[in-house]
Amino acid sequence: MDITDTHYNLEFYADDSTRVAHYENMAAPIMLPRVGDHIHFHNHDITLKITRVVHDFVDHFADEPSRFTLSHVVKVYGDKVA
Secondary structure (H helix, E strand, C coil): CCEECCCCEEEEEECCCCEEEEEEEEECCCCCCCCCCHHHHHECCCEEEEEEEEEEEEEEEECCCCEEEEEEEEEEEEEEEE
């Protein structure tokens, strides 16, 4: 099966399961944070110390059988840092 389209999605969650940020349908993958990294979100004034990174792959068939999309969803979890 040929992949005709790829989507990259990035989601950040705090230790209480609150979603801090969500970026979807990015054209290309970016350098992902690693466990132990600190990420600061200025729009929420929150800093997360990354504790876990989960990769999910979701396949989608379009109306046409020849069109196949693969979504790479990266969920990044972290503890809030004071």
